[in-house]
Amino acid sequence: MEVSISVNGTNHSSDVEPRTLLVHYLREDLGLTGTHVGCETGYCGACTVIVDGRAVKSCTMFAVQADGAEVRTVEGAANDAGLHPVQEGFWECHGLQCGYCTPGMIMSSIALLEENDNPSEDEIRHGIEGNLCRCTGYHNIVRSVQYASAKLRGEEPQGASAEVTT
Amino acid sequence: MYPPNFDYVAPASLDEALSALAGADNAKVLSGGMSLIPLMKMRLVRPTTVIDISRIPGLDAITDEGDHIRIGAMVRHAQTATDPLVNEHATALAQAAAATADVQVRNQGTTCGSIAHADLAADQPAAILALGATMVAASVRGTREIPAAEFFVDTLTTTLESDEILTAVKVPKGGKSVYRKLGRRGSDSDYPIAAAAAWVDASYGTISDARIAITGVSSKPYLATTAAQAVVGTDGSSEAIAAAASQATDGVVVLEDLYGTVEYRTHLASVYVQRALEDVLQ
Amino acid sequence: MSTTSVMGGIVRRKEDPSLIQGKGRYVDDIKRPGELAVAFVRSPFAAATVNSIDASGALALDGVHAVYTIDDVRHLGVTPAQVAVGTLRPLLADGAVKHVGEAVAMVVADDRYIAQDAADLVFVDYEPLDAVVDLKEAMADSIQVHEGTPNLLLTWAGNAWWEGVVELPDPAPGIQEAKERDDAVVVSLEMVNQRLIPTAIEPRAVLADWNDGYGSVELWTTSQIPHAVAGAIGATFGIPSNKVRVVAPEVGGGFGLKLNLYPDEFLCCFASKELGRPVRWTETRREAAVSSIQGRGWIGTATITGTRDGKILGYELDAICDMGAYSQNFTVAIPLLGLFVAPGQYDIPTSYALHCVVTNTPTTDAYRGAGRPEAAFYLERIIDVFAREIGMDPADVRKANYWKKEQFPVTTAVGMTMDSGDYETNLDALLARVGYEELKAKRDAARAEGRLLGIGLSTYVEVCGFGPSALTGLGFSWAGYGLPTAFNGSGVVRVQPDGTCTVTIGTGPSGQGHQTTWAQIVSDGLGIPMDDIEVQHGDSNDSPMGVGTFGSRSIAVDGSATFEATKRVKEKAAVIAGHLLEAAPQDVQFADGGAHVAGSPDRSVTWAQIAESAYQPHTLPEGVEGGLESSVVFSPPNATWPFGSHLALVEVDPDTGDVDILEYWATDDCGNVINPMIVDGQVHGGIAQGIAQALFEEAIYDETGNLLTSSLADYPLPAAESLPMFSLDRTVTPTDVNPLGVKGIGEAGTIGSAQTIVNAVVDAVSHLGVKHIDMPLRPKRVWQAIQDARN
Numbered sequence A: 001m002e003v004s005i006s007v008n009g010t011n012h013s014s015d016v017e018p019r020t021l022l023v024h025y026l027r028e029d030l031g032l033t034g035t036h037v038g039c040e041t042g043y044c045g046a047c048t049v050i051v052d053g054r055a056v057k058s059c060t061m062f063a064v065q066a067d068g069a070e071v072r073t074v075e076g077a078a079n080d081a082g083l084h085p086v087q088e089g090f091w092e093c094h095g096l097q098c099g100y101c102t103p104g105m106i107m108s109s110i111a112l113l114e115e116n117d118n119p120s121e122d123e124i125r126h127g128i129e130g131n132l133c134r135c136t137g138y139h140n141i142v143r144s145v146q147y148a149s150a151k152l153r154g155e156e157p158q159g160a161s162a163e164v165t166t
Numbered sequence B: 001m002y003p004p005n006f007d008y009v010a011p012a013s014l015d016e017a018l019s020a021l022a023g024a025d026n027a028k029v030l031s032g033g034m035s036l037i038p039l040m041k042m043r044l045v046r047p048t049t050v051i052d053i054s055r056i057p058g059l060d061a062i063t064d065e066g067d068h069i070r071i072g073a074m075v076r077h078a079q080t081a082t083d084p085l086v087n088e089h090a091t092a093l094a095q096a097a098a099a100t101a102d103v104q105v106r107n108q109g110t111t112c113g114s115i116a117h118a119d120l121a122a123d124q125p126a127a128i129l130a131l132g133a134t135m136v137a138a139s140v141r142g143t144r145e146i147p148a149a150e151f152f153v154d155t156l157t158t159t160l161e162s163d164e165i166l167t168a169v170k171v172p173k174g175g176k177s178v179y180r181k182l183g184r185r186g187s188d189s190d191y192p193i194a195a196a197a198a199w200v201d202a203s204y205g206t207i208s209d210a211r212i213a214i215t216g217v218s219s220k221p222y223l224a225t226t227a228a229q230a231v232v233g234t235d236g237s238s239e240a241i242a243a244a245a246s247q248a249t250d251g252v253v254v255l256e257d258l259y260g261t262v263e264y265r266t267h268l269a270s271v272y273v274q275r276a277l278e279d280v281l282q
Numbered sequence C: 001m002s003t004t005s006v007m008g009g010i011v012r013r014k015e016d017p018s019l020i021q022g023k024g025r026y027v028d029d030i031k032r033p034g035e036l037a038v039a040f041v042r043s044p045f046a047a048a049t050v051n052s053i054d055a056s057g058a059l060a061l062d063g064v065h066a067v068y069t070i071d072d073v074r075h076l077g078v079t080p081a082q083v084a085v086g087t088l089r090p091l092l093a094d095g096a097v098k099h100v101g102e103a104v105a106m107v108v109a110d111d112r113y114i115a116q117d118a119a120d121l122v123f124v125d126y127e128p129l130d131a132v133v134d135l136k137e138a139m140a141d142s143i144q145v146h147e148g149t150p151n152l153l154l155t156w157a158g159n160a161w162w163e164g165v166v167e168l169p170d171p172a173p174g175i176q177e178a179k180e181r182d183d184a185v186v187v188s189l190e191m192v193n194q195r196l197i198p199t200a201i202e203p204r205a206v207l208a209d210w211n212d213g214y215g216s217v218e219l220w221t222t223s224q225i226p227h228a229v230a231g232a233i234g235a236t237f238g239i240p241s242n243k244v245r246v247v248a249p250e251v252g253g254g255f256g257l258k259l260n261l262y263p264d265e266f267l268c269c270f271a272s273k274e275l276g277r278p279v280r281w282t283e284t285r286r287e288a289a290v291s292s293i294q295g296r297g298w299i300g301t302a303t304i305t306g307t308r309d310g311k312i313l314g315y316e317l318d319a320i321c322d323m324g325a326y327s328q329n330f331t332v333a334i335p336l337l338g339l340f341v342a343p344g345q346y347d348i349p350t351s352y353a354l355h356c357v358v359t360n361t362p363t364t365d366a367y368r369g370a371g372r373p374e375a376a377f378y379l380e381r382i383i384d385v386f387a388r389e390i391g392m393d394p395a396d397v398r399k400a401n402y403w404k405k406e407q408f409p410v411t412t413a414v415g416m417t418m419d420s421g422d423y424e425t426n427l428d429a430l431l432a433r434v435g436y437e438e439l440k441a442k443r444d445a446a447r448a449e450g451r452l453l454g455i456g457l458s459t460y461v462e463v464c465g466f467g468p469s470a471l472t473g474l475g476f477s478w479a480g481y482g483l484p485t486a487f488n489g490s491g492v493v494r495v496q497p498d499g500t501c502t503v504t505i506g507t508g509p510s511g512q513g514h515q516t517t518w519a520q521i522v523s524d525g526l527g528i529p530m531d532d533i534e535v536q537h538g539d540s541n542d543s544p545m546g547v548g549t550f551g552s553r554s555i556a557v558d559g560s561a562t563f564e565a566t567k568r569v570k571e572k573a574a575v576i577a578g579h580l581l582e583a584a585p586q587d588v589q590f591a592d593g594g595a596h597v598a599g600s601p602d603r604s605v606t607w608a609q610i611a612e613s614a615y616q617p618h619t620l621p622e623g624v625e626g627g628l629e630s631s632v633v634f635s636p637p638n639a640t641w642p643f644g645s646h647l648a649l650v651e652v653d654p655d656t657g658d659v660d661i662l663e664y665w666a667t668d669d670c671g672n673v674i675n676p677m678i679v680d681g682q683v684h685g686g687i688a689q690g691i692a693q694a695l696f697e698e699a700i701y702d703e704t705g706n707l708l709t710s711s712l713a714d715y716p717l718p719a720a721e722s723l724p725m726f727s728l729d730r731t732v733t734p735t736d737v738n739p740l741g742v743k744g745i746g747e748a749g750t751i752g753s754a755q756t757i758v759n760a761v762v763d764a765v766s767h768l769g770v771k772h773i774d775m776p777l778r779p780k781r782v783w784q785a786i787q788d789a790r791n
């Protein structure tokens, strides 16, 4: 089937099988391998992208469902001005180890902060409950989002240096 | 991980969708896809046609219809959870939607899809049972309304016919309601091990009417009728609540799985009936 | 160790800019032109005879290139294992299947979707047989997994097995006598340390590309041990190891499950050779649950004999350990790792018997901690039970039995020599930071109000940093893969002609941040800025002969090799700089990205100038060879022995049994620290996995051997909402078995945490009569334990 999907601001017209999952379309057809696959039941969130402004799991959506949609992936998170504050937060606060959950985690965090730029710790944990990380225990992910939140609100963010011992 | 192939249609009108559904054998309606797609990926469900109803205009609205609110087939969990009308008039449903799954699933999955899918542990069916909602089902044969109490038949089975689409759920206004759950990963995350929705009409001090629905405990979400009766006519004293709680699983077969024994689930059902009642009567 | 800001300081990770932008290259991201995809046909039975396989339907499908069965690959032999005790795994089921999910046939097709379509069309005729899943039943041997072979592969007991390698005293000196003393208190408890599915978020993936022209093969694989894989592929296909290039690029979490050799790695090479095209397989999550290794799976009885003053006179551990159906890399050696630390931090007589039995389930092998979390769990749980029995504070009981700082080096009851330790200082530091007495008062006050608060404590000692060449006799080598290398460390440091630096190491990260930590070591040594240092790893052709990442060994062993190589490069650079500056090498000092003559900072050269000279030998002094690099192989005299203390405060909901972790503190000691941010991160993740075992995760099989928890829907990994923030601190007791004084921190968090939580939950409900609850402490179990105690 013909689909036309805008990905990170670029329009793509492609012929896909109805069964092609959006994540495979992004990874295999468009070569955007930043979006990862970690399961088939929709639990891990490694595949999270933003479709028409909402974080969704691209492994649980057919590419044909995204026909006409605007998709944002981790590859589109940074812009000419540099890294997205969320990406910066993950870097500054050691919010990633193996990095496999990270693109999905970053996209969920971006979506969360677009809705609420000053979330509490509980709200952050709730906002990323659909993203599993096996490496970090989430501690530094929460701090990364807090960093980004401060940065987005024009406050002085706290990096890893504040963190050797708590 | 890799679903079998199928024909895909995305009708632009309900009529088109209904004819497509009537015309194909082994077709599946796709709304949010949060249950259907994982099942297809595991090849446990293999429809030959998938009818995506998300492009039908108008299905994604929550509207105030005077004595009830109407939630269209494409209203997502996230919308149900945050909508002011739902929060005001159908608090239990808003809470159940907010407690469903995670952010991404709530952004995609639909309230009607969850009801139509009828997982035995789904959150929102309990709320719509307690709220006394009505399902609106359409087919090429016409439209009919089904009371929630008659809708759920068994695990993943409802009274919807295979050519019907659940186009909306109508939730009556009035009374107060609450939803409380224990999720599989603790607090309210993931499917409930047990959960209860309670609705009461206590406008004049004493409880003149009540409904309690329980999910995760038996082979389908169910109305705990005798439990509800135990608080009707009372002022919601702790004795009345305890009496209601003790009848939470009367007449149902309680199930056992990795998350709970029969004994534990029976007990949890009482605990959550009690908690829901305490909350709603506060 | 020097303490400049690079070493020991927080440095943002060098790997992150790529990973946070989706530019990391994991195996599944690497594409080869013309590649084909694989799907496996897997057994639905835990035990069955395979009568026949009919692939005609699959082969008739468009886009299908081949369907292979054991008949096609039997000539390649079985999947090699390093510790080859027991039945090794056939590459594909050979006439019978021994666990659910065992691969029976391999389909190769144009893409993954078609491969799966075809796999569905392969018809296998099975004749189901009785399976044995329960460990005690397996021990009884009435159903044998491999007919004619006892299920009990071996029992680690006494000292026969390490005779000649380590001298062990009488295995249980005086314990029986102690039990007969009038004042003896004996506590004993059977406990389960349940099976876990390691679950790295990146599933395993393999991409093989055979080149007939060169007679060589390239394999990209999600591995912690690419060199071992290369050796084994070479041995299996009869080609030398240098014709096999194995690359482990970014690896999305390992935790031991990628410390293994899997049939698919060999099968994809085989298919690529046969079909002349690159061949890829990527595991699905449900497949991962049965096609990759699992961890833990012990049922054991721990017994302490002691006196009311808290003195422990003897510790006994008798456990059955689940090996699964086949032996893979280290399978039967995992309990042995536990034995190395069976007596923990204590000077106590210890006796043990660990029975390794096979069952009709997937193989078990190393999962984060590998034997050591199990050992710490049994010991630290039973110490808690003992403390409660004699009415003494659990912290005091521990202190009463610790090895004292002055006693080190010590030889433990299992014959291990621990070089350093200061356990009491570490525990005291934790208790002081926590405010232990106030915390106990808070718990008691809450309890008086009917709230169930509990405090749990565990301390631990770990053995890691493998390891000494002398341990080769215990199987600590890759000899099983045709690569008779001890578990050495290796590091190559090369200053490039432009003055930048390339470091190649024999170990690679699966999230541990090697690129950053190693750059810190080299930057600190040479004064070359972090940005000018690149760390390469994971390529069996390009990196020095390496061993891999596991057993918290990388920094202690490969880090030390790199440290030594850095020193040698610096010595040579001093000679060259001295020559350029007309000064004696010993008068050359390094600073600010170059070198200068001591006392005259303006007589200086940059690294680029030194390097330029190094690569133009005619400019060098007499007798100095060209180039500026050093390659070092490091073999430590001993393993390292990190330790620590963990403490948790939990609350139990009495009505539901739901457990809430209110606070979690840990004070670990991994010796010197190169990057505290990374070390903290390792501890966080380790604690999370221990908590996951304590509260959430369990691989559950029904009696027919069917895995009921193969998807993430049924195997609940903790999400962000399930965990608290972790409050960390450190003591620093350096080791002298390596020049960095580092001990390893990858597994420590996991080793210390599971029993910390169980101890806390039991503490919360012990006044109701609860003595123990088996993990995972799901609400139903906690609630049931309270009910049982009440009745």
Ligand SMILES: Cc1cc2nc3c(=O)[nH]c(=O)nc-3n(C[C@H](O)[C@H](O)[C@H](O)COP(=O)(O)OP(=O)(O)OC[C@H]3O[C@@H](n4cnc5c(N)ncnc54)[C@H](O)[C@@H]3O)c2cc1C
Pocket (backbone or CB within 6 Å): A041, A042, A043, A060, B028, B029, B030, B031, B032, B033, B034, B035, B036, B037, B038, B073, B099, B100, B101, B102, B105, B108, B109, B110, B111, B112, B113, B114, B115, B116, B117, B119, B121, B122, B123, B124, B160, B164, B165, B166, B167, B189, B190, B191, B192
């Ligand atoms: C990771 C994850 C976690 C989850 N956790 C929870 C949880 O905690 N609690 C919970 O309740 N649910 C949970 N769910 C399920 C989720 O709520 C689904 O969204 C819901 O069950 C189905 O809604 P849907 O719109 O996605 O339906 P779909 O998946 O599109 O459809 C589901 C089924 O219903 C049919 N159907 C859908 N819409 C209609 C309609 N309008 N008319 C007729 N038939 C229809 C389909 O044909 C299909 O058979 C979870 C799902 C995932 C992936």
Ligand code: FES
Pocket (backbone or CB within 6 Å): A036, A037, A038, A039, A040, A041, A042, A043, A044, A045, A046, A047, A048, A057, A058, A059, A060
């Ligand atoms: S890949 Fe796991 S949720 Fe999408």
Ligand code: FES
Pocket (backbone or CB within 6 Å): A095, A096, A097, A098, A099, A100, A101, A102, A132, A133, A134, A135, A136, C201, C252, C253, C511
């Ligand atoms: S960083 Fe490895 S899974 Fe999150």
